[in-house]
Amino acid sequence: MAAAFLGLNILHDTSAAIVVDGELVCAIEEERFNRDRHTNAFPVAAIEYCLEQAGIRRADLRGVGLTFDYGQFKGNDNPFDKNLIDHDDLGPAGRELIAAQNLATWREARNQLERNGLPDARYFRHHLTHAACGYYLSGFDEASVLVIDGRGERESTSLWHASGVGIDHLESYPVSDSIGHLYTYVTSLCGLYGKSGLRGKSDVPDHVAYVGNEGKTMGLAGYGSGKLSFDDVLTFDADRYHIHLDKLRNLDIYRVPLGQPDANSRELAYWVQQKLEEAYHFLAARLAARTGCRQFVLAGGVALNCNANAALATSSIADELFVPPAAHDAGAAIGAASLQWVEFSGKAPTVPVDQIYLGPSVDEDSVADAIANSGVSRVAKVADPAGVAAAAIADGLVVGWCQGRMEFGPRALGNRSILADPRDTNIPKKLNTLVKFREPWRPFAPSVLAEQTAEWFEEAMDSPYMLLSMNVRSDRRSSVPAITHVDGSARVQTVTEAANPLYYRLIDCFRNITGVPMVLNTSLNIRGEPIARTPADAVRCFTESGLDVLVVADMVMWKDDVRVDLEGLGAGHIRAHEV
Structure with a gap:
C-alpha cells in the first residue's frame, strides 16, 4: 500500500x-x-x-x-x-x-x-x-x-x-x-x-x-x-x-x-x-x-x-x-x-519537476458547461489558442487565459492569468479601473522568455515563480512602460518551454508579432476574489469585468464591441477583423 x-x-x-x-x-x-x-x-x-x-x-x-x-x-x-x-x-x-x-x-x-x-x-x-x-x-x-x-x-x-x-x-x-x-x-x-x-x-x-x-x-x-x-x-x-x-x-x-x-x-x-x-x-x-x-x-x-x-x-x-x-x-x-x-x-521527498501547477485541470466538459451557462454569444473553437491570444494582446486587447492545471500559491504564472501588451502606456489604467478594480499606483509584472531576460533586465536571474524583482534596462524602459514600475523595477517571471510549453508559445508568438519577448501578466480574478479555479470562475471574471477576450483551453469568447483574429497567425502583420 x-x-x-x-x-x-x-x-x-x-x-x-x-x-x-x-x-x-x-x-x-x-x-x-x-x-x-x-x-x-x-x-x-x-x-x-x-x-x-x-x-x-x-x-x-x-x-x-x-x-x-x-x-x-x-x-x-x-x-x-x-x-x-x-x-x-x-x-x-x-x-x-x-x-x-x-x-x-x-x-x-x-x-x-x-x-x-x-x-x-x-x-x-x-x-x-x-x-x-x-x-x-x-x-x-x-x-x-x-x-x-x-x-x-x-x-x-x-x-x-x-x-x-x-x-x-x-x-x-x-x-x-x-x-x-x-x-x-x-x-x-x-x-x-x-x-x-x-x-x-x-x-x-x-x-x-x-x-x-x-x-x-x-x-x-x-x-x-x-x-x-x-x-x-x-x-x-x-x-x-x-x-x-x-x-x-x-x-x-x-x-x-x-x-x-x-x-x-x-x-x-x-x-x-x-x-x-x-x-x-x-x-x-x-x-x-x-x-x-x-x-x-x-x-x-x-x-x-x-x-x-x-x-x-x-x-x-x-x-x-x-x-x-x-x-x-x-x-x-x-x-x-x-x-x-x-x-x-528516512529519505528526502523527491524534488518535483513541476512545483507550480499542482491544482485542478481545465477539462472539455467543464469548458462546455461554462460557455453554455455564460450567456455569451461570441464564442469560437480555434486551432491555435496561443497564437490567437498573442495576436489579440498585440492588438491592444486584454485577454483572460485559463489553461491546464491551476497554480498553487499567490502568483498567477501563466495558467490562470490576465495578459496584456507591455508596450501600451494605457494598459495599466485600463486594467486597474475596468478589470482588476484596484489602486492605480500598483505595478504589473512581466512574463518573459527566459533566454531573453538579460537583454531586457539588469542582473538577470532565473525567476520562474515571480519572486524576484529586476531593474528594466534603461534603454528598454520606453519600450515596455506598462510593466516598468516608477522606480524602474519589475517583478519578473521567467518562462521556459520545458516548464510551460503553451504559455511559452504564446509569449513567443507575441515576440514574433512585436519584437518584444514578454507579456504583462496578472492574476485571473477581480479585486477581493482569489484566482480563478474553474472555467466557470474564468467566465464569470470575463463577464463581470472589462476583459476583452477569454481563452479557455481551445475556446475563445469575446465582447460584442471587440474584433479578434481567430487564426492567430503569430507572425508579422496581424490585423484584427470582424468575426
Whole structure:
C-alpha cells in the first residue's frame, strides 16, 4: 500500500497538500473552492481534492500533519498583527485579551479537527514546516534556511541549517521582534490594512480576519525617496537585531484613513522596505557565518517580498537562492506532509519537476458547461489558442487565459492569468479601473522568455515563480512602460518551454508579432476574489469585468464591441477583423 501523508494549514490561507511515496501529488488552497480570499475555513474541499488526485481513501492515510503546534497557543500572550495595530500589547488588559485569543485559537483548531474526523493529526512547529517546504523543494543537498513571517507559535524569525534529510534549528527571534509585524504595522499606517476577501463574515475571529496587503506596501515603496528615516525603530547589535515597539508607536502620527495613502505613506513604505532589506542582509550574513553554506532558502510570508529577495540574490552573501512558489502559510502544508514522509522513510521527498501547477485541470466538459451557462454569444473553437491570444494582446486587447492545471500559491504564472501588451502606456489604467478594480499606483509584472531576460533586465536571474524583482534596462524602459514600475523595477517571471510549453508559445508568438519577448501578466480574478479555479470562475471574471477576450483551453469568447483574429497567425502583420 502506498505511503500517503497529508499536510494541512488550518489557521488562515488554509490549504492541503499530499505526498505519496515521497512524491508531491498536489497542493491547493481552500479559497479556490469557497471563493473567499485568504479564507480561514477548514480545508474540507482541498482535502477531498488531494485525496481524489492521489487515489487515496482517508482511512488509508499514514498520517496527517498540521503547520502549527497548536498546543503552544495555551498560556501564550504573543500578539497577532491585529493586536499590535490596536495596541493591545501595551497593558495588562490587552495582554489578557491576547492570551484569550491564543487560547481560542488552540480550542478552535482542536474542535475543527474533531468535527472533520482528524483528531489524531500531528502538530508541527510552524517555522519548521516553512523550512521543510523550502528546503525539500529546493533540490539543495545543503542549505542555510531563513524563515521570516509575522509569527509562529512563539517565534517570528528563525535560522536553520539543512543538510541531507535533516533540518537543524540554530536560533530564533521572539514575536516582539517580528519583522513581519513591523512591515504590517507600517502597512496599516499607510491605510492599506483591512479585512480582505472575507465578505463580512461574522463568524471569522477578529484577530485572524485581517490581511495586511503588504505587497501593496512594497509597490508603494517605489514612490518614496528616503525623506523619512527612523533608525531607532529597528536596530542591530553584533549578533542580533531588535525592534523597539515604543519607538514604533511614535510613527502613529503618520496614520491615514483606510485606502488613502499620502506622501508620508510613500516615505514610510520606502523606509520599511529598506529596513527589511537591511535585515535580510544582516540575518543572511550571520547565518552563512554559522553554517559555512552560501546556498540559501527563504520561507515564510515575508519571503514573498520580491524586492528583498532580489537584493539578497544579487548580494555577495548568496551563491544561490531558492524561494518556494508558495512561501506563505498555505505552502507550509507541503512542509507538514514532507516532514512525515522523512520521518517514515528516512529519505528526502523527491524534488518535483513541476512545483507550480499542482491544482485542478481545465477539462472539455467543464469548458462546455461554462460557455453554455455564460450567456455569451461570441464564442469560437480555434486551432491555435496561443497564437490567437498573442495576436489579440498585440492588438491592444486584454485577454483572460485559463489553461491546464491551476497554480498553487499567490502568483498567477501563466495558467490562470490576465495578459496584456507591455508596450501600451494605457494598459495599466485600463486594467486597474475596468478589470482588476484596484489602486492605480500598483505595478504589473512581466512574463518573459527566459533566454531573453538579460537583454531586457539588469542582473538577470532565473525567476520562474515571480519572486524576484529586476531593474528594466534603461534603454528598454520606453519600450515596455506598462510593466516598468516608477522606480524602474519589475517583478519578473521567467518562462521556459520545458516548464510551460503553451504559455511559452504564446509569449513567443507575441515576440514574433512585436519584437518584444514578454507579456504583462496578472492574476485571473477581480479585486477581493482569489484566482480563478474553474472555467466557470474564468467566465464569470470575463463577464463581470472589462476583459476583452477569454481563452479557455481551445475556446475563445469575446465582447460584442471587440474584433479578434481567430487564426492567430503569430507572425508579422496581424490585423484584427470582424468575426
